[in-house]
Amino acid sequence: MSEKALHELAGRYRESLRRAVYLIRSLDVDDDLSTGQVSTLNIVAEGPVRVSEIARKAGVRVPSATEQIIRLENAGLVQRTQDDKDARAVLVSLTAKGDAALTSANHARNIVLGDGLAQLTQAERDAIAGAIGPMNKLNSALTGSTP
Template sequence: MAENQDRSKASGTSPASENHSDEDLAVLTRDSVRKGVHMMRILHGNAELTINQTSTLNQLKEGPRPMALMARLSGVSQPSMSQHASSLETLGYITRSRAPEDGRAVILSITDAGREAVDRANTTRNSTLLELLRELTDDERARLFDGLQILERISEKAILDSTGQS
Protein backbone atom coordinates (compact mmCIF):
# COMPACT_ATOMS: atom_id res chain seq x y z
CA MET A 1 0.00 0.00 0.00
CA ALA A 2 2.88 2.40 0.77
CA GLU A 3 4.15 1.64 -2.73
CA ASN A 4 0.79 2.78 -4.16
CA GLN A 5 0.99 6.00 -2.13
CA ASP A 6 4.55 6.64 -3.36
CA ARG A 7 3.43 6.01 -6.96
CA SER A 8 0.47 8.35 -6.60
CA LYS A 9 2.66 11.15 -5.19
CA ALA A 10 5.08 10.77 -8.08
CA SER A 11 2.32 10.72 -10.72
CA GLY A 12 0.22 13.46 -9.14
CA THR A 13 -2.84 11.21 -8.85
CA SER A 14 -4.64 10.54 -5.64
CA PRO A 15 -4.77 7.02 -4.23
CA ALA A 16 -8.57 7.22 -4.53
CA SER A 17 -8.29 7.52 -8.32
CA GLU A 18 -6.30 4.30 -8.66
CA ASN A 19 -7.83 0.85 -8.86
CA HIS A 20 -7.60 -1.10 -5.63
CA SER A 21 -8.73 -4.63 -4.95
CA ASP A 22 -11.66 -5.32 -2.66
CA GLU A 23 -9.17 -6.92 -0.28
CA ASP A 24 -7.07 -3.70 -0.22
CA LEU A 25 -10.22 -1.73 0.64
CA ALA A 26 -11.25 -4.23 3.32
CA VAL A 27 -7.81 -4.08 4.97
CA LEU A 28 -7.67 -0.27 4.81
CA THR A 29 -11.22 0.04 6.16
CA ARG A 30 -10.55 -2.32 9.07
CA ASP A 31 -7.22 -0.67 9.90
CA SER A 32 -8.68 2.84 9.64
CA VAL A 33 -11.63 2.02 11.89
CA ARG A 34 -9.29 0.40 14.44
CA LYS A 35 -7.02 3.46 14.41
CA GLY A 36 -10.08 5.69 14.62
CA VAL A 37 -11.19 3.85 17.76
CA HIS A 38 -7.71 4.31 19.24
CA MET A 39 -7.78 8.00 18.32
CA MET A 40 -11.17 8.46 20.00
CA ARG A 41 -9.90 6.74 23.15
CA ILE A 42 -6.89 9.07 23.23
CA LEU A 43 -9.04 12.15 22.57
CA HIS A 44 -11.45 11.03 25.28
CA GLY A 45 -8.81 11.61 27.94
CA ASN A 46 -10.09 12.28 31.45
CA ALA A 47 -13.68 12.94 30.47
CA GLU A 48 -16.70 12.74 32.73
CA LEU A 49 -17.81 9.51 31.00
CA THR A 50 -15.80 6.47 29.99
CA ILE A 51 -15.55 5.67 26.29
CA ASN A 52 -17.97 2.74 26.82
CA GLN A 53 -20.48 4.92 28.65
CA THR A 54 -20.25 7.51 25.89
CA SER A 55 -20.78 4.86 23.22
CA THR A 56 -23.80 3.38 25.00
CA LEU A 57 -25.41 6.77 25.59
CA ASN A 58 -24.80 7.84 21.98
CA GLN A 59 -26.52 4.65 20.78
CA LEU A 60 -29.45 5.25 23.12
CA LYS A 61 -29.83 8.82 21.84
CA GLU A 62 -31.16 7.17 18.67
CA GLY A 63 -33.96 5.61 20.72
CA PRO A 64 -34.65 2.93 23.31
CA ARG A 65 -32.97 -0.39 22.59
CA PRO A 66 -33.17 -3.92 23.97
CA MET A 67 -30.33 -4.80 26.32
CA ALA A 68 -29.56 -7.89 24.20
CA LEU A 69 -29.01 -5.68 21.14
CA MET A 70 -26.87 -3.23 23.12
CA ALA A 71 -24.71 -6.13 24.33
CA ARG A 72 -24.30 -7.37 20.76
CA LEU A 73 -23.42 -3.92 19.41
CA SER A 74 -20.90 -3.45 22.23
CA GLY A 75 -19.37 -6.89 21.75
CA VAL A 76 -20.00 -7.97 25.34
CA SER A 77 -22.12 -10.60 27.09
CA GLN A 78 -25.56 -9.73 28.42
CA PRO A 79 -24.37 -10.02 32.04
CA SER A 80 -21.54 -7.55 31.27
CA MET A 81 -24.00 -5.18 29.59
CA SER A 82 -26.30 -5.51 32.60
CA GLN A 83 -23.46 -4.40 34.92
CA HIS A 84 -22.62 -1.55 32.55
CA ALA A 85 -26.29 -0.51 32.44
CA SER A 86 -26.46 -0.64 36.25
CA SER A 87 -23.64 1.89 36.53
CA LEU A 88 -25.36 4.22 34.05
CA GLU A 89 -28.67 3.75 35.86
CA THR A 90 -27.02 4.61 39.20
CA LEU A 91 -25.72 7.83 37.63
CA GLY A 92 -29.27 8.62 36.47
CA TYR A 93 -28.29 8.46 32.80
CA ILE A 94 -30.52 5.58 31.67
CA THR A 95 -33.66 3.76 32.73
CA ARG A 96 -34.64 0.13 32.29
CA SER A 97 -38.10 -1.11 31.44
CA ARG A 98 -39.70 -4.34 30.24
CA ALA A 99 -40.62 -4.77 26.60
CA PRO A 100 -44.42 -4.73 26.27
CA GLU A 101 -44.39 -7.57 23.72
CA ASP A 102 -41.99 -9.74 25.77
CA GLY A 103 -41.82 -9.12 29.51
CA ARG A 104 -38.49 -10.98 29.70
CA ALA A 105 -36.70 -8.45 27.46
CA VAL A 106 -35.16 -5.38 29.09
CA ILE A 107 -35.30 -2.08 27.21
CA LEU A 108 -32.71 0.63 27.91
CA SER A 109 -33.61 4.31 27.44
CA ILE A 110 -31.56 7.46 27.89
CA THR A 111 -32.69 10.09 30.41
CA ASP A 112 -32.42 13.85 30.02
CA ALA A 113 -29.41 13.78 32.38
CA GLY A 114 -27.79 11.08 30.22
CA ARG A 115 -28.41 13.10 27.07
CA GLU A 116 -26.84 16.19 28.68
CA ALA A 117 -23.80 14.22 29.90
CA VAL A 118 -23.13 12.59 26.54
CA ASP A 119 -23.64 15.90 24.72
CA ARG A 120 -20.96 17.45 26.96
CA ALA A 121 -18.60 14.51 26.27
CA ASN A 122 -19.23 14.77 22.53
CA THR A 123 -18.61 18.53 22.55
CA THR A 124 -15.26 18.03 24.29
CA ARG A 125 -14.16 15.35 21.83
CA ASN A 126 -15.40 17.34 18.85
CA SER A 127 -13.34 20.39 19.85
CA THR A 128 -10.18 18.26 19.89
CA LEU A 129 -11.08 16.71 16.55
CA LEU A 130 -11.67 20.16 15.06
CA GLU A 131 -8.05 21.06 15.78
CA LEU A 132 -6.88 18.04 13.76
CA LEU A 133 -9.33 18.68 10.92
CA ARG A 134 -8.17 22.29 10.55
CA GLU A 135 -4.81 20.92 9.38
CA LEU A 136 -6.42 19.37 6.28
CA THR A 137 -6.66 21.07 2.91
CA ASP A 138 -10.12 21.85 1.53
CA ASP A 139 -9.75 18.96 -0.92
CA GLU A 140 -8.74 16.55 1.87
CA ARG A 141 -11.70 17.66 3.97
CA ALA A 142 -14.10 17.09 1.07
CA ARG A 143 -12.63 13.64 0.35
CA LEU A 144 -12.75 12.72 4.04
CA PHE A 145 -16.39 13.80 4.25
CA ASP A 146 -17.31 11.70 1.21
CA GLY A 147 -15.39 8.70 2.52
CA LEU A 148 -16.95 8.93 5.97
CA GLN A 149 -20.45 9.03 4.47
CA ILE A 150 -19.65 5.79 2.64
CA LEU A 151 -18.20 4.24 5.82
CA GLU A 152 -21.31 5.24 7.76
CA ARG A 153 -23.56 3.68 5.10
CA ILE A 154 -21.71 0.33 5.06
CA SER A 155 -21.51 0.34 8.87
CA GLU A 156 -25.27 0.85 9.15
CA LYS A 157 -25.85 -1.98 6.65
CA ALA A 158 -23.55 -4.33 8.56
CA ILE A 159 -25.33 -3.52 11.83
CA LEU A 160 -28.79 -3.98 10.34
CA ASP A 161 -27.78 -7.22 8.61
CA SER A 162 -26.18 -8.67 11.75
CA THR A 163 -29.17 -7.81 13.94
CA GLY A 164 -31.77 -9.06 11.46
CA GLN A 165 -33.23 -5.60 10.96
CA SER A 166 -32.52 -5.23 7.23
Protein backbone atom coordinates (compact mmCIF):
# COMPACT_ATOMS: atom_id res chain seq x y z
CA MET A 1 0.00 0.00 0.00
CA SER A 2 1.38 3.41 -0.91
CA GLU A 3 2.46 5.84 1.74
CA LYS A 4 -0.14 8.27 0.53
CA ALA A 5 -2.89 5.69 0.85
CA LEU A 6 -1.70 4.81 4.35
CA HIS A 7 -1.88 8.43 5.41
CA GLU A 8 -5.29 8.81 3.89
CA LEU A 9 -6.55 5.76 5.75
CA ALA A 10 -4.87 7.01 8.92
CA GLY A 11 -6.71 10.31 8.62
CA ARG A 12 -10.11 8.72 8.17
CA TYR A 13 -9.54 6.20 10.93
CA ARG A 14 -8.30 8.89 13.27
CA GLU A 15 -11.41 10.97 12.72
CA SER A 16 -13.63 7.97 13.29
CA LEU A 17 -11.84 7.14 16.52
CA ARG A 18 -12.14 10.70 17.73
CA ARG A 19 -15.89 10.50 17.39
CA ALA A 20 -15.98 7.04 18.92
CA VAL A 21 -14.31 8.44 22.03
CA TYR A 22 -17.32 10.68 22.51
CA LEU A 23 -19.57 7.73 21.86
CA ILE A 24 -17.86 5.86 24.67
CA ARG A 25 -18.25 8.81 26.97
CA SER A 26 -21.95 9.03 26.09
CA LEU A 27 -22.34 5.51 27.45
CA ASP A 28 -21.77 6.73 31.01
CA VAL A 29 -25.39 7.20 31.62
CA ASP A 30 -27.06 6.61 34.89
CA ASP A 31 -24.51 5.05 37.14
CA ASP A 32 -21.92 6.99 38.99
CA LEU A 33 -18.93 5.34 37.36
CA SER A 34 -16.90 7.08 34.69
CA THR A 35 -15.55 5.29 31.64
CA GLY A 36 -12.08 5.38 33.14
CA GLN A 37 -13.29 3.87 36.38
CA VAL A 38 -15.05 1.06 34.54
CA SER A 39 -11.86 0.39 32.61
CA THR A 40 -9.84 0.23 35.80
CA LEU A 41 -12.39 -2.07 37.42
CA ASN A 42 -12.28 -4.33 34.38
CA ILE A 43 -8.52 -4.61 34.77
CA VAL A 44 -8.75 -5.28 38.50
CA ALA A 45 -11.45 -7.87 37.88
CA GLU A 46 -8.93 -10.23 36.31
CA GLY A 47 -7.52 -10.93 39.75
CA PRO A 48 -5.36 -9.22 42.35
CA VAL A 49 -3.19 -6.86 40.34
CA ARG A 50 -0.30 -4.61 41.20
CA VAL A 51 -0.66 -0.89 40.86
CA SER A 52 2.11 -0.78 38.28
CA GLU A 53 0.36 -3.49 36.28
CA ILE A 54 -2.88 -1.55 36.31
CA ALA A 55 -1.05 1.52 35.10
CA ARG A 56 0.61 -0.41 32.30
CA LYS A 57 -2.61 -2.02 31.13
CA ALA A 58 -4.54 1.21 31.34
CA GLY A 59 -1.82 3.10 29.51
CA VAL A 60 -1.23 5.67 32.25
CA ARG A 61 1.56 6.49 34.70
CA VAL A 62 1.72 4.85 38.09
CA PRO A 63 0.64 7.94 40.09
CA SER A 64 -2.45 8.23 37.91
CA ALA A 65 -3.32 4.63 38.64
CA THR A 66 -2.78 5.20 42.36
CA GLU A 67 -5.17 8.12 42.21
CA GLN A 68 -7.85 6.09 40.43
CA ILE A 69 -7.45 3.25 42.88
CA ILE A 70 -7.78 5.55 45.88
CA ARG A 71 -10.97 6.94 44.43
CA LEU A 72 -12.34 3.45 43.84
CA GLU A 73 -11.23 2.37 47.29
CA ASN A 74 -13.02 5.31 48.88
CA ALA A 75 -16.12 4.24 46.99
CA GLY A 76 -15.70 0.75 48.45
CA LEU A 77 -15.26 -0.89 45.06
CA VAL A 78 -11.70 -2.16 45.39
CA GLN A 79 -9.36 -3.03 48.23
CA ARG A 80 -5.60 -2.80 48.60
CA THR A 81 -3.56 -5.51 50.30
CA GLN A 82 0.15 -6.10 50.73
CA ASP A 83 1.85 -8.63 48.51
CA ASP A 84 3.29 -11.35 50.75
CA LYS A 85 6.15 -11.99 48.40
CA ASP A 86 7.18 -8.38 47.87
CA ALA A 87 6.59 -5.88 50.60
CA ARG A 88 6.96 -3.01 48.15
CA ALA A 89 4.00 -4.12 46.09
CA VAL A 90 0.31 -3.52 46.63
CA LEU A 91 -2.28 -5.89 45.27
CA VAL A 92 -5.59 -4.43 44.23
CA SER A 93 -8.70 -6.56 44.04
CA LEU A 94 -12.42 -6.07 43.62
CA THR A 95 -14.72 -6.02 46.62
CA ALA A 96 -18.08 -7.72 46.37
CA LYS A 97 -19.61 -4.29 45.93
CA GLY A 98 -17.10 -3.51 43.17
CA ASP A 99 -17.86 -6.74 41.41
CA ALA A 100 -21.57 -5.99 41.45
CA ALA A 101 -21.01 -2.41 40.29
CA LEU A 102 -18.79 -3.57 37.46
CA THR A 103 -21.23 -6.20 36.26
CA SER A 104 -24.00 -3.68 36.32
CA ALA A 105 -21.95 -0.99 34.57
CA ASN A 106 -20.75 -3.33 31.84
CA HIS A 107 -24.27 -4.57 31.30
CA ALA A 108 -25.74 -1.07 31.07
CA ARG A 109 -23.11 0.02 28.59
CA ASN A 110 -23.46 -3.08 26.47
CA ILE A 111 -27.19 -2.57 26.28
CA VAL A 112 -26.82 0.99 25.00
CA LEU A 113 -24.09 0.09 22.56
CA GLY A 114 -25.95 -3.07 21.58
CA ASP A 115 -29.00 -0.96 20.74
CA GLY A 116 -26.85 1.11 18.42
CA LEU A 117 -25.36 -1.99 16.83
CA ALA A 118 -28.86 -3.37 16.32
CA GLN A 119 -29.62 -0.37 14.11
CA LEU A 120 -26.88 -1.37 11.69
CA THR A 121 -27.22 -3.96 8.96
CA GLN A 122 -25.74 -7.37 9.52
CA ALA A 123 -23.02 -6.56 6.98
CA GLU A 124 -22.11 -3.43 8.91
CA ARG A 125 -21.94 -5.31 12.18
CA ASP A 126 -19.76 -7.92 10.50
CA ALA A 127 -17.46 -5.18 9.28
CA ILE A 128 -17.05 -3.84 12.80
CA ALA A 129 -16.62 -7.30 14.27
CA GLY A 130 -14.00 -8.08 11.67
CA ALA A 131 -12.05 -4.93 12.48
CA ILE A 132 -11.73 -5.53 16.21
CA GLY A 133 -8.81 -7.94 15.88
CA PRO A 134 -6.80 -5.66 13.59
CA MET A 135 -7.67 -2.65 15.75
CA ASN A 136 -6.30 -4.42 18.81
CA LYS A 137 -3.18 -5.39 16.92
CA LEU A 138 -2.73 -1.79 15.84
CA ASN A 139 -3.24 -0.59 19.39
CA SER A 140 -0.58 -2.99 20.60
CA ALA A 141 1.81 -2.06 17.82
CA LEU A 142 1.63 1.63 18.60
CA THR A 143 1.27 1.78 22.33
CA GLY A 144 3.35 -1.25 23.20
CA SER A 145 0.62 -2.31 25.57
CA THR A 146 -0.11 -5.95 26.20
CA PRO A 147 -3.74 -6.07 27.26
